[in-house]
Each structure stands twice: as C-alpha cells, then as structure tokens.
Amino acid sequence: MINLAKIDKQIIWHPITQDKIADLPVIIKEGMGPYLIGQDNKKYLDLISSWWVNLYGHANPHIAKAIYEQALKLEQVIFAGFSHEPAINLCMGLQKILPQPLKRFFFSDNGSSATEIAIKMAFQYWFNQKDYNKKSYISFAGGYHGDTIGAMSVGQSPLHRTFGALLFKNHHIPFPQTWDGDLDVELKEEISLNALQEIIKKHKDEIIALMVEPLVQGANGMQICRPSFLEEICKLTREAGILVIFDEVMTGFGRTGKNFAFEHIDFVPDIICLSKGLTGGFLPLALTIATEKIFEAFLGNNMQVAFTHSHSYTANPLGCAAAIASLELLVKAETTENISTIKEAHTIGLQKLLATEAKLEKFRQIGTIAAFDMVLPDDLDLFKVALSLRRKFIEAGYIIRPLGKTLYLLPPYCTSAQELEQFYENISAIIAEEF
Ligand SMILES: Cc1ncc(COP(=O)(O)O)c(C=O)c1O
Incomplete structure (x- = not known):
C-alpha cells in the first residue's frame, strides 16, 4: 500500500496544524453514514460532522445523486x-422555512465569505443612506466569524491574535456562558447587558450592527448562553436603531434542535449567514440573507449604491443542487426524529458523566450539540493535551477535536442512540491517562 500520509506530509500545508509536531494525517478513503473509513479499513465515528458540515452522514445517496444529475x-x-x-429553487425552498422578512438571498461559497459579506452589506446599508459615521460593530468577546480580515475584526478569537x-x-x-447547575448565570448576563447598554449609550451613532453567533459560540469552546438573554440584547439593540446580524454558519439546519437558532427566541435578525450544513456537507456554498429593507437601500440608478461584491463560483449550480437535496432531507419527519434521538442520547450520556466523572465539568447541551470541560491543572499545555487526546480518540475509532x-x-443526524451511548461509556477510559 502506498503510504499516502507520508507523501501528504511532504507536500501539503494543512489548516490549523502545527506541522512540526503534528501526527501524520489519517488518510480517509471513503465515508458511510456517520463513519469515515481509513486507508487501512479502520472505521471512525465522525462525532464532529467533519468540521460541523455534515448533516445526514457521509456519501448520502440522495445528495450525491442530485449533484451527479446537475453536473450532467x-x-x-x-x-x-x-x-x-x-x-432559484433553493431560495424558494429556504423561503418556506425562513420567516417572511428574510427574503433576499446573496450567494457565496464558505462561512467566512458569508459573514464578510454581511459585514460589508451592513456597512454599505448605512453608507447608501449617507450615514458616514458608522464604522464599528458590537459582538461577543471570544466570538468567531471566520478567517477573513473583516470576520476576524468583528470576532475576537484567540486564534487571530497574530x-x-x-x-x-x-x-x-462578555458572552455569559452557562451550563448545567450554573448558579451565576444571572450575574453574568447582567454584566453583559450592562456592557451593551454602556456601548450603545456612548457609541450608538457609530455602530453598524450587533453581530453574534446565536446561542452557541462554536470555535470558542461550544459555549452556550440562554435564549432569554439573546432575545433581550437583540431587542435592546434594535430599539437603538442598530442592525442585528446572526452568524448561523454553525447553528443552522437543526443543530440547536430547531432549523435555525433564532427560532428559539421571539426575534428575526436583519441579516443571517448560512454555510456549513447548507449542502449537507457535500460542497462549499454559503448564503447571506437580508430583509427587503436592507436590499432596497442598494437600489438606485447607478452602480455607486449597488453591492459590488462577487466570487467566481457564486451560486454554483452543483452546490445549489446539493443544498436543495439537503433541504428535502431536512424537512423529512425522519430527520426530526433523528435529531430528537441525538438530543435524548446526549441528555442521558451527560447525566451519566455528571454523576460519575469528576474530571469533567460544565456539562451543557443544546439540541444535537453536547459539550463539557476537562478539569485540568492550570500549568498544562492545552495544545499538547489536545494533540494527545485526539490521538487517543483516533486509536479508539472516534473523530473528536478538543477545543482548549x-x-x-x-x-x-444519522448517528444512532447506541453509537452515542457507547461513546459516553468509553470516554472515561479514553481520557483517564491524560490527567
Ligand atoms: C460561526 C461561524 N462563522 C463562520 C465560520 C467560518 O466558516 P468557514 O470555515 O466555512 O469559512 C465558522 C467556521 O467554523 C463558524 O463556526
């Protein structure tokens, strides 16, 4: 067998990887349902949906067929x-599951572009109305909106310090992260609310928009806040005449137990960003969806007020065909049942860990996302811990990427209750040697 991993190591520059000390990459030859299969035929349960993109399992035949037929x-x-x-069909399909105000669809091809577009769109919305004071955004500390310059500026990810x-x-x-049994959540929310009010009071005239990852900060450690808090800050912001952008790149398409995170609250944002699960994890595609009011601010008799942003592969037909097929699966009763099964399996698994595992804390869950923190001595190098744990999970046949x-x-969503139950049973043994 050719050692592809060794060749890879010599010629490929991988993302978010310290190549000097990283292990050889695991070469995956195929995917099947929730599993990825290595070159050596070893099966790995993909518990992170391949960087949060895959919804219905790998090589899903319904989506694969739609892409093939479109390609011809x-x-x-x-x-x-x-x-x-x-x-056109994709946007009409999405309109059926989105609230009425969100009706203008701008295509691109990855999550960072979707958010970068939202950032530029919101800026130009004010600019076109001759409001030239607007120059900054409000967002959550630690937030992640992608790796382009605008997305990095609005976010505040430790990954971007350089x-x-x-x-x-x-x-x-501050993001008032909460978890099972957290006694301080109200205090944290009050601090965050006060900070928002202070910023609005001092800088209202220069603020373009509030841009947030709704309910879950993904890259910042799957931190979860309460819906009531999110609703309050959104309403406060809108009352101040500031736009609200939801980056649903990770939370979209059922991850939080509802189609979109904003469905947990009584509030419709002015702009939402979608990508990742949009094509069920098959092809890169993204959407920045705005209200008609935003769109109308770009109408005029010259190009000056038009939105001059484009990508060569905008609205790629294969990506759109994959997204239509993915949407057909999303609205099936079977998907709703699968999401409920995962939710329930997480709840049971987390309760067991809470009762038995002293090395883990801050158990939290929303919909199909479950997270917890390791209780580690302060002087441990988290990067090395993550590397070592990833290796142990791989050995045990699981794809898991610790975040700090x-x-x-x-x-x-096709992962079974038994597969999750088995993982929750195995995890203590896998992490045992690390502490
Ligand atoms: C909330 C959020 N926004 C934006 C992005 C960027 O998406 P992409 O990696 O497709 O550029 C991510 C990626 O993880 C994300 O989680």
Whole structure:
C-alpha cells in the first residue's frame, strides 16, 4: 500500500496544524453514514460532522445523486446577468422555512465569505443612506466569524491574535456562558447587558450592527448562553436603531434542535449567514440573507449604491443542487426524529458523566450539540493535551477535536442512540491517562 500520509506530509500545508509536531494525517478513503473509513479499513465515528458540515452522514445517496444529475446539465455559469433553476429553487425552498422578512438571498461559497459579506452589506446599508459615521460593530468577546480580515475584526478569537495589527476596532461584550447547575448565570448576563447598554449609550451613532453567533459560540469552546438573554440584547439593540446580524454558519439546519437558532427566541435578525450544513456537507456554498429593507437601500440608478461584491463560483449550480437535496432531507419527519434521538442520547450520556466523572465539568447541551470541560491543572499545555487526546480518540475509532479544555460532540443526524451511548461509556477510559 502506498503510504499516502507520508507523501501528504511532504507536500501539503494543512489548516490549523502545527506541522512540526503534528501526527501524520489519517488518510480517509471513503465515508458511510456517520463513519469515515481509513486507508487501512479502520472505521471512525465522525462525532464532529467533519468540521460541523455534515448533516445526514457521509456519501448520502440522495445528495450525491442530485449533484451527479446537475453536473450532467450545467456545472457553472457566471451569476451576474445570469441565473439558473437550482439557485432559484433553493431560495424558494429556504423561503418556506425562513420567516417572511428574510427574503433576499446573496450567494457565496464558505462561512467566512458569508459573514464578510454581511459585514460589508451592513456597512454599505448605512453608507447608501449617507450615514458616514458608522464604522464599528458590537459582538461577543471570544466570538468567531471566520478567517477573513473583516470576520476576524468583528470576532475576537484567540486564534487571530497574530493579526491584531491588521484588524479594525470594534466593541465586544462578555458572552455569559452557562451550563448545567450554573448558579451565576444571572450575574453574568447582567454584566453583559450592562456592557451593551454602556456601548450603545456612548457609541450608538457609530455602530453598524450587533453581530453574534446565536446561542452557541462554536470555535470558542461550544459555549452556550440562554435564549432569554439573546432575545433581550437583540431587542435592546434594535430599539437603538442598530442592525442585528446572526452568524448561523454553525447553528443552522437543526443543530440547536430547531432549523435555525433564532427560532428559539421571539426575534428575526436583519441579516443571517448560512454555510456549513447548507449542502449537507457535500460542497462549499454559503448564503447571506437580508430583509427587503436592507436590499432596497442598494437600489438606485447607478452602480455607486449597488453591492459590488462577487466570487467566481457564486451560486454554483452543483452546490445549489446539493443544498436543495439537503433541504428535502431536512424537512423529512425522519430527520426530526433523528435529531430528537441525538438530543435524548446526549441528555442521558451527560447525566451519566455528571454523576460519575469528576474530571469533567460544565456539562451543557443544546439540541444535537453536547459539550463539557476537562478539569485540568492550570500549568498544562492545552495544545499538547489536545494533540494527545485526539490521538487517543483516533486509536479508539472516534473523530473528536478538543477545543482548549472543551470536549464536544456534534454528530451527523444519522448517528444512532447506541453509537452515542457507547461513546459516553468509553470516554472515561479514553481520557483517564491524560490527567
Ligand atoms: C460561526 C461561524 N462563522 C463562520 C465560520 C467560518 O466558516 P468557514 O470555515 O466555512 O469559512 C465558522 C467556521 O467554523 C463558524 O463556526
């Protein structure tokens, strides 16, 4: 057997990887349901949905067939001055599951672009109305909206510290993370609310928008806040005349137990960003969806007020065909049942761990996402712990990527209750040697 991993190590530059000390990559030859299968035929349960994109399992035949059939008809066409049935059908399909105000669909091809577009769109919304004071955003401390310059500036991820000098200034409020049995949640929420009110009082005229990962901060350790808090900050922000952008790149399409995170609250944002699960995890595609009011601010008799942002692969027909097929699966009763099964399996698993595992804490869950933190001595190198744990999970046949002290599960919806139960039973033995 050719050692592909060794060849890879010599020629490929992997993302978020310290190549000097990283293990050889695991070469995956195929996928099947919630499993990925290695070159050596070893099966791995993909408990992180391959960076949170996969919804219905790997190589799902319904989505694969839709892409194949579309590829035989039309693979790509310029999207300025031209359009096509898959793009139009996808937007009409999404309109059925989105609230009425969110009706203008702007395509791109990854989550960072979707958020970068939202950032630019919100800026130009004010600019087109001759409000030239608007120059900054409010977001959560530790938030992650992608790796492009605008997305890094509005977010505040520790991953982006190196680029500080390149980023523009914004305002950040604390994220009141909570968990099972947390006694301080109200105090944390009050601190965050006060911070928001203070920023609005001082800087209202310059603020373009509040941009948040709704309910769950993904990259910052699957931190979860309460819906009532999210609703309150959104309403406060809108009352101040500031736009609200929800980055649902990770939370979209059922992850939180509802189609979109904003469905947990009584509030419809002005702009939402979707990607990751949009195509069920098959192809890169993204959408920035705005209200008609935002869209109308870009209408005029010259290009000056138009939104001059584009990507070569905008609304790629294959991606759109995959997204339509994925949407067909999302609205099936079977998917709703699978999501409930995962929710229940997490709840049972977390309760067992809470009762038996003293090395874990801060158990939290929303929908199909479960997370908990490892109780580690302060002087441990978290990066090395993560590397070592990842290796142990791989050996045990699980794909898990610790985020700092946090371990989380975000499985494809076809993962069974038994598979999750087995994992919750095995985890103590896997992490045992690490502490
Ligand atoms: C909330 C959120 N926004 C944006 C992004 C960026 O998406 P992409 O990796 O597709 O650029 C991510 C990726 O993890 C994300 O979690």
